[in-house]
Amino acid sequence: MTTLENSYHYQVIARALDQIDAAGTKPLPLPDLAAKLGMSAAHFQKVFSAWVGVSPKRYQQYLSLDLARDLLAKRLPLEAVADHSGLSGSSRLHDLFLRWEAMSPGDYAKGGAGLTIRTGWFPSPFGEVLAMGTDRGLCGMAFAADCGPDATMADLRARWPAAQFTEDPAAIAPWVEAALGQRGHTALHLIGAPFQIKVWEALLQIPSGHVTTYSDIAGAIGHPRAVRAVGTAVGRNPVAFLIPCHRALRKSGGLGGYHWGLPVKRAMLAWETARYEAGQPMTV
Missing domain, CATH: 1.10.10.60 (Homeodomain-like)
Structure with missing residues (x-):
């Protein structure tokens, strides 16, 4: 399916x-x-x-509610993330071949000026998803079940206030289908501040069925004391599910926050854990 x-x-x-x-x-x-x-x-x-x-x-x-604590006991170390050089390249995530690149700090400071971002709504197992993409790849995916479609659209558009937005779901549909299904080929265009991008890159290292903590991410990116800043960057992740911010938990075992609604976060963790432990493909 x-x-x-x-x-x-x-x-x-x-x-x-x-x-x-x-x-x-x-x-x-x-x-x-x-x-x-x-x-x-x-x-x-x-x-x-x-x-x-x-x-x-x-x-x-x-x-x-014990799921988060159980997952923490089996989390994978992220030390390798700190040694990862640059964002250009590719990564194998299950059956998904993901290519990603980051916007330069100078371009980010322009607020998306000169960018054309295509938008579209798509079905997903966790409610309707708003997706956005540039010519280089997906730059936004957000679940609308908790805050509604209008607020979801406003939230993502506000990230890049100077960009031009156009509704064109067909243009980004292949990327979205691959991203949600975790198989095939997709591209990701990271639009964020340099520190945020480091955090999002660390999140990309966490496979389905596993979790990490904000403090582990802080250590992996070379800023062990910046736990609060890491939490903020995780919360500002614009590409839900593909950049798996839902796999970041508090050290205490609490779920922490989730920008698109805690019920969605808990459902995604349960879905991934169930499929991982059942030996099922991570596709939907």
């Missing part, structure tokens, strides 16, 4: 996640959850398992 093949599945899953999240730590039996969605238990089980790779019951266990 690819990201753009069947929007029906996304609508079902989004509604299911809302119900699971609203239930908190109280388990929702399969028949009850299916009934809330107007589906038979058998059909819902099939759709849900195809999406996440595990049953709804198992997925609810991954949504528990």
Whole structure:
């Protein structure tokens, strides 16, 4: 199942996640959850398992508040990130071939002047996604479920106030499909301050099914005391999911904040962990 093949599945899953999240730590039996969605238990089980790779019951266990602490116990070291030279190049993330480059500090200071940024809305397993891209690659992806489409659009546009924006989803659709599906080829154009870009680069090293902490990121980029600044940069990440800021947690095991809504962060972590531990491909 690819990201753009069947929007029906996304609508079902989004509604299911809302119900699971609203239930908190109280388990929702399969028949009850299916009934809330107007589906038979058998059909819902099939759709849900195809999406996440595990049953709804198992997925609810991954949504528990202990998930973050469990993941922290298995986090990967990020020391190698500090030795990474430059941003030009490519990285293999699961089945995704990602090419990225960064805007120069001088160009960033111009607020996007001279850039044409194409925009479009796309379905995803975590709600509707606003995507933006320059001629060089994706520069923005944001989930709108928490703050609404108008505020989401305003938020991303404000990052580059001098840029020209045009609605052209077809132009960026192949990048978005590859990014959300984590397979194929996509390009990423990092538009941010130099410190922010270092943090976002560190986030790109964290594979699905794993997490890190803000303090680990600070150490990996050579600024061990800049934990608060790292947290701010993580929160300013404009490319949700592809630059996985949702995989950054507090040292205490708390989820921390998430610019696009904590329910989305928790759902993404649970989805990735479930598929990782079930040995499923990281595709949707």
